[in-house]
Amino acid sequence: MNFQDRLNRLQTNLQFFDLESFFHDETFFDILEDRKILEENIKDLTFGEREKLFYIDNIINSYYNLYKDEKLEGYAMMSFKLLSEVEYISKKSIENYTKAA
Amino acid sequence: MRFVGDVYNISDSAKTIGYNSNMDNFRQIENNFLKSLDNFDVSSKETALNTFWRLWMSEDKCFEHYEKRKKEGFITDRFDYICKTFNTLNSKEVYFETYEMPELWDRVFYSKDDNTAVVLAKNGKILTSYQIKTTIEDTFKKHIDYLKAKIIKVEVGDEFSRQIKSITDKLTIF
Numbered sequence: 001m002n003f004q005d006r007l008n009r010l011q012t013n014l015q016f017f018d019l020e021s022f023f024h025d026e027t028f029f030d031i032l033e034d035r036k037i038l039e040e041n042i043k044d045l046t047f048g049e050r051e052k053l054f055y056i057d058n059i060i061n062s063y064y065n066l067y068k069d070e071k072l073e074g075y076a077m078m079s080f081k082l083l084s085e086v087e088y089i090s091k092k093s094i095e096n097y098t099k100a101a
Numbered sequence: 102m103r104f105v106g107d108v109y110n111i112s113d114s115a116k117t118i119g120y121n122s123n124m125d126n127f128r129q130i131e132n133n134f135l136k137s138l139d140n141f142d143v144s145s146k147e148t149a150l151n152t153f154w155r156l157w158m159s160e161d162k163c164f165e166h167y168e169k170r171k172k173e174g175f176i177t178d179r180f181d182y183i184c185k186t187f188n189t190l191n192s193k194e195v196y197f198e199t200y201e202m203p204e205l206w207d208r209v210f211y212s213k214d215d216n217t218a219v220v221l222a223k224n225g226k227i228l229t230s231y232q233i234k235t236t237i238e239d240t241f242k243k244h245i246d247y248l249k250a251k252i253i254k255v256e257v258g259d260e261f262s263r264q265i266k267s268i269t270d271k272l273t274i275f
Contacts, residue, residue, distance in 0.1 A: 018166070018169075020158050020228055021229040024220045026233070029243050
């Protein structure tokens with residue numbers, strides 16, 4: 001799968017992602033995999049692809065904030081842990097984005 | 102099937118299973134779902150269609166999942182979704198899943214015949230009902246690898262089994 005296809009799949013999966021099902025939604029693991037591979041290969045992405053990834057990161061972050069806002073504490077903690085594992089947190093992504101740009 | 106940790110006997114309710122959960126927690130999900138069933142009216146196909154959402158976290162969630170499953174080609178219409186969900190609940194393969202967060206636990210019903218799963222949250226509401234794209238073993242492996250989940254195979258209570266079978270049978274005559 002090329003980067004563009006992976007970005008498209010990631011975006012579609014996030015669009016239909018169900019906060020409550022969370023990891024019971026099978027697409028969650030595709031999201032993890034896609035995000036991790038894109039992060040690892042950020043230097044090989046085109047400028048347009050990096051822009052799209054940055055946009056996707058904002059969506060991922062808004063999901064995390066939603067968890068916190070809805071006080072789904074257990075799920076928020078778990079999502080934070082998972083997101084951390086693949087460096088989903090925006091600070092890191094922004095750093096990478098800036099370096100690669 | 103054996104996953105991580107020990108598999109405890111269903112009758113040994115005093116033992117802790119998974120992370121800080123015991124069979125009382127498991128029964129709590131079952132009892133909560135039975136309470137929700139009081140609001141699901143299966144006196145006709147129409148009432149079933151109109152009240153199915155009450156088994157879910159919310160009406161919107163039920164609708165979102167319906168749309169998603171239709172797009173996937175898993176179901177043909179809303180009634181088909183109800184039937185497939187109850188067929189899965191009627192299956193005899195049930196797993197109890199616990200996580201590092203002690204306040205979280207879920208119950209997964211799996212139908213080997215259709216490779217489908219229904220997940221009930223601890224409040225007894227349906228979290229999701231879907232067709233597994235790979236295998237249940239693969240799905241659980243991901244939960245174990247990523248979430249360090251502890252999963253054990255359990256049995257449903259007689260009352261739960263009786264009520265689900267009764268509804269599943271009713272649905273087939275509509």
